[in-house]
Amino acid sequence: MAAVFGGTQSLHTNALDEAIALPTEFSSRIARNTQLVIQEETHITNVIDPWAGSYMMEKLTQDLVDEAWKIIEEVESMGGMTHAVESGWAKMKIEGCAADKQARIDSGKDVIVGVNKYKLAKEDMIDIRDIDNNAVRDSQIARLKTVRANRDSDQVNAALADLTRCAETGEGNLLDFAVKAMRLRATVGEVSDAMEKIFGRFRATQQTVSGVYGAVVEGMASWETLKAEIAKFNDEEGRRPRIMIAKLGQDGHDRGAKVVATAFADLGFDIDVGPLFQTPEEAARLAIENDVHAIGVSSLAAGHKTLLPALVQALKDQGADDIIVFAGGVIPPQDYDFLFAAGAKAIFGPGTRIEDSAMTVLAEIRKARAQVTA
Ligand code: B12
Known part of the structure; x- marks a missing residue:
């Protein structure tokens, strides 16, 4: 409802087993129907902006805009978002926020019903979607082998060499060469390897917030x-x-x-x-x-x-x-x-x-x- 009130155009509702595994048919249906109930039974989608004119909402919106603007200015002063990401600043911000939230949940300052308050002494197990990841792995490897066996290797290698050359010389369009290689059934791994030869591989710096x-x-x-x-x-x-x-x-x-x-x-x-x-x-x-x-x-x-x-x-x-x-x-x-x-x-x-x-x-x-x- 918060998303709809906020004017969202696309909504995803998590399934009840979200933090346990991939959703089952049952849990997906409840998640989907939650949206349908909001849409069909509450009628809030019939009004463009149900909160318009609400002092509280206008104030909260303004606060959000003001705080967001401060962050945007901070990013600008660092030379823009690319620099902010590269320096690890953006990730540290997310991690600081996540650590603060976790501490608030763990200490009971923020309540999550059923997680840190109103818990049952013993929770019943629910049915989960069980995936045999060894079977998935085997079938993916088999598919990869079939793709490799049925493509024209010379053409694929030539397309990958073109891609590497483009990365090296800067001549041509990298994306165009990557698409051409993939149309010949080069794999994602091969396409990225072809560029890695020139660009190397990005390694994120390991930083953690403290305190x-x-x-x-x-x-x-x-x-x-x-x-x-x-x-x-x-x-x-x-x-x-x-x-x-x-x-x-x-x-x-x-x-x-x-x-x-x-x-x-x-x-x-x-x-x-x-x-x-x-x-x-x-x-x-x-x-x-x-x-x-x-x-x-x-x-x-x-x-x-x-x-x-x-x-x-x-x-x-x-x-x-x-x-x-x-x-x-x-x-x-x-x-x-x-x-x-x-x-x-x-x-x-x-x-x-x-x-x-x-x-x-x-x-x-x-x-x-x-x-x-x-
Ligand atoms: C945030 C999130 C993402 C973010 C991750 C950002 C990041 N840098 O971490 C993004 C959007 C990138 C993402 C991507 C994907 N995700 Co995701 N994601 C989640 C989500 C919603 C929350 C995870 C989270 O951060 N929780 C908050 C932290 C604090 O909790 P936590 O990790 O559980 O840790 C707690 C405990 O578990 C425990 N703990 C955990 N680790 C450790 C280690 C130690 C030492 C100790 C003591 C304790 C401990 O203590 C913590 C505090 O209580 C979960 C669903 C969920 N609600 O859990 C799905 C989920 C993990 N994602 C899922 C999937 C499928 C994906 C994608 C494959 C989606 C896709 N098709 O592209 C990709 C895969 C990306 C990849 N390469 O791995 C599935 C995994 C399914 C499964 N395991 O069977 C989940 C479960 C959602 C679902 N139900 O479908 N995801």
């Missing part, structure tokens, strides 16, 4: 107790508990990973954030190099049943099975037992209070340390 989460919860008893526990660990072990937060496979959702990283750091953990798109073997290597106690895999793209066991195996293969592994993100509860059996020590889904996850992680690290010293 934003802590500022909201500072002084709360449970937060201070946990900080003291971490300081105690430091006294006992001679170093702080060190955790690497990993993003594996083709999963670009890094907001949760960053929010958790900044909050854990505010608590006193030593945090490494791995780069996006690591293989399990690369993540294991980096974790060993950084001498971490634990790896927290943040998984939101349904790769957990393949990638987490592969990470546990990679740690074993590299002689580091004392590093414990836990997971967070969009992981259906139906998959928890599989992941525990595969070696995960704990799993934290959407809605987890960060303090609770930190407490569990600290306890698991302590347990693992006790085993090593025994």
